[in-house]
Amino acid sequence: MTSPEQTKDYIGVDVSGAALRAALVSSGGQVVERREAALDGGDLVAQITRIVAELRDASRGGVAALGVGIPGLVNPETGRVIISSGLPSAVSGDLQAELKGATGLPVTLENDANAGAFGEYTIGAGRGSRNMFYVTIGAGIGGAIILDGKLWHGASGFAGEFGHITIDPEGIECTCGNTGCLETVASAPNIVRRTHERLYRDGTSSLSRLAMNKEFTAADVAREARNGDDFALLMIERTGRSIGTAVAAVINLLNPERIVLGGGVMEAGALILDPIIRVAGRRAFQPCFEATQIVAASLGTDAVSTGAAMLARDATSSSKAV
Numbered sequence: 113m114t115s116p117e118q119t120k121d122y123i124g125v126d127v128s129g130a131a132l133r134a135a136l137v138s139s140g141g142q143v144v145e146r147r148e149a150a151l152d153g154g155d156l157v158a159q160i161t162r163i164v165a166e167l168r169d170a171s172r173g174g175v176a177a178l179g180v181g182i183p184g185l186v187n188p189e190t191g192r193v194i195i196s197s198g199l200p201s202a203v204s205g206d207l208q209a210e211l212k213g214a215t216g217l218p219v220t221l222e223n224d225a226n227a228g229a230f231g232e233y234t235i236g237a238g239r240g241s242r243n244m245f246y247v248t249i250g251a252g253i254g255g256a257i258i259l260d261g262k263l264w265h266g267a268s269g270f271a272g273e274f275g276h277i278t279i280d281p282e283g284i285e286c287t288c289g290n291t292g293c294l295e296t297v298a299s300a301p302n303i304v305r306r307t308h309e310r311l312y313r314d315g316t317s318s319l320s321r322l323a324m325n326k327e328f329t330a331a332d333v334a335r336e337a338r339n340g341d342d343f344a345l346l347m348i349e350r351t352g353r354s355i356g357t358a359v360a361a362v363i364n365l366l367n368p369e370r371i372v373l374g375g376g377v378m379e380a381g382a383l384i385l386d387p388i389i390r391v392a393g394r395r396a397f398q399p400c401f402e403a404t405q406i407v408a409a410s411l412g413t414d415a416v417s418t419g420a421a422m423l424a425r426d427a428t429s430s431s432k433a434v
């Protein structure tokens with residue numbers, strides 16, 4: 113028998129970026145409709161409720177539940193947002209209860225990296241695996257662990273802090289208080305910082321097209337690398353090597369079936385993925401490495417919203433949502 117939930121849709125909302133991204137997703141994981149709105153810093157519940165109402169109108173079978181990916185830590189027992197530097201208002205109120213009240217839907221909240229991982233795991237590049245490690249590399253570096261088909265939160269919810277693995281004990285100070293974390297080397301702002309430093313130091317770098325543009329971004333470095341600029345290629349290659357060193361540690365620790373890498377920095381494609389795989393292969397314990405596929409994420413900016421929708425689907429079917 114088909115339950116009504118199987119014909120219904122789910123809504124996933126991603127509030128981790130500058131814009132609010134939302135998707136109407138079928139129970140099978142197909143994105144039916146997308147909406148985007150600027151996050152204006154006002155009432156978060158009202159903004160999410162508005163976009164949810166638009167997507168509900170677009171649903172034929174009706175919407176069964178709502179999932180929201182939050183840039184912060186969510187207590188899996190209470191559904192309360194405990195820490196969020198990007199969205200302090202989400203911490204002060206009871207976002208889950210307020211959204212449930214405003215939409216009338218069961219609501220699941222999850223950390224954004226965890227939601228992105230679950231999206232890739234259910235309908236993206238992690239599909240078919242049971243044990244998966246997910247990495248997202250953009251303005252910051254996040255990670256998430258899926259073990260035997262389930263998100264692994266750890267003792268206090270912080271499992272998978274891949275960006276804070278020490279990569280250079282002599283390195284610069286990180287926002288977390290440690291020195292030389294992977295994030296201080298490989299996040300988008302740090303790729304720009306390292307590129308500036310090297311452009312300044314290296315006389316031959318005047319040959320680089322990047323030197324003509326003082327306000328370049330990590331995406332510019334990747335673009336120039338794709339266009340064959342040797343200096344930009346070197347920066348991307350070195351970034352990949354640092355990520356590969358951290359990936360080797362994950363392979364040794366978890367023996368995952370698949371590692372899925374996403375986020376803006378991975379848009380450099382094979383130029384960054386190849387050195388990651390090469391260095392991981394050189395540094396990881398060989399029997400572990402040989403069992404691990406290292407692949408690029410496939411959902412792009414849909415990862416968090418679709419993952420949040422799929423988490424809402426699974427929570428509804430196991431009656432975990434409130």
Ligand SMILES: [Zn+2]
Pocket residue numbers: 275276277286287288289290293295
């Ligand atoms: Zn750190």
